[in-house]
Amino acid sequence: MAKTDKPNWNGCPVRYAAGIFGDKWCFILLRDTLLRGKRSYSEFLDAGEGISTNILASRLVRLEEAGMLIRKIDPRKGSRVCYFPTQKARALLPAFLGMVVWAIEFDEETEAPDGFAAGFLENPTGTVARISAQIDQINRDILGDAADAL
């Protein structure tokens, strides 16, 4: 029997994933950074989900420690702090968008942007690249060339 027939991972990747977004708030924050262009504390706070300040702070720390976010002062305005998605977080985009497509298909209440699901299924790599480019753009708007170092 091949090794893949009966996966018996010691360090289980699913448990690892569960540790990171087997939590409602982390899940939502990842959405906000990856898909909604949110970067600052106040933007997360006003995302409309009603997260309270202490919880938000704790999740930002958790995601930073998990290597999903990088905390940086906004060079345009020193009092502003921004959280940027790391490469690790962005590497999650294919899976993340896969979930979005899945939810669009199975949740009746979900209203998807026109053609989004179809576009992803036809060309996942292209869709990921497009959204990744949007993320880049947002980061460059804030950090300029320093965004390259993310």
Next chain:
Amino acid sequence: MAKTDKPNWNGCPVRYAAGIFGDKWCFILLRDTLLRGKRSYSEFLDAGEGISTNILASRLVRLEEAGMLIRKIDPRKGSRVCYFPTQKARALLPAFLGMVVWAIEFDEETEAPDGFAAGFLENPTGTVARISAQIDQINRDILGDAADAL
């Protein structure tokens, strides 16, 4: 600006997904059904994660209500109950495996089966089909032809 540039979903697909597996135990149970061939209460209980009986029962109900699992008596042994992953659950496989690949890449403790990640990246559809076939096989072993009705 195209509609997809600024997704502003009313019924948010990410929140929907978070509602279903933005929970450690549901996440683990989905792993057990989709990737580890577990079907019965006792199998879930002995999966080594230390879930207690009341929590397991509550999550099985939750996943059944969410349309992710179907509860059926094992025709081979009447006292045995099995939970089968629905099409909806199996439709999650691409995204789920995407997460597995992601975890394999970023979690140092994860030990992946040989070539699993590479195989998925080269041919996601094929990998999904292969695992889906394994799921089918397990279901048929239990239900016989009745598995077709799942």
Next chain:
DNA sequence: CTGTATCCTTAGGGATACTG
């Protein structure tokens, strides 16, 4: 074997006041 029912403890998290 597949669950309920109960007890009990702790962690999660909402509200809110406060701080650099």
Next chain:
DNA sequence: CAGTATCCCTAAGGATACAG
């Protein structure tokens, strides 16, 4: 603006006994 610090309370969940 970006958090900390408390308070308080509920819900989650572990342990375990029991039941159909």
